[in-house]
Amino acid sequence: MAAAIELMANRGFKGVSTKEIAAAAGVSEMTLFRQFGSKKNLLDQAVDRHHYSAEMELFFREDIVWDLAQDLHQISRLYHDIMNRNRHLFLIVLKDDELTDIRERAQQHPRKLLELLTGYLADMRERQAVIEMDVQAQAMAFMWMNYGAFMAGLFVASPIADRGAEAVIAGGVETFARAWAASN
16 A cells, blocks of 8 residues: 555656556555455555544543643644655645545544544533534534644645744644633
């Protein structure tokens, strides 16, 4: 999969043949077809394997400490680590109009994150650690802040501002944590 992702990131989904992918991976083209069936199936499986929902589920299950600012920072940091690690994969899927079905299936991952964040905020509300609010709308706003920060650096070589993603994450987390904290 890594060989396919690298080739497709450099030359586009259509610009790479299965023969080239097989050669780069050190396998025969027949092995590639037996394993994945098609180039599109290979990419589809790569999206499922490398997207963030499994790592996020593990984090929410094992690493939440119930400190709003700390949890939000860790969620943001994990999100950006995963997205940056897999940025080539996202570029491939976003750039090619032929891959709309893969993009649609990939929506399961942000939907899962929305479910996890909404559940977390509902639990924090029950613990009286956050204000009364529409937890799903607020979870979505937090996700969009992180998605926007990631997307701002995805297609361009130089950032819009001289502040890096870490400063945006820290500032965003601080803003959300202050706005949501029950002590306000």
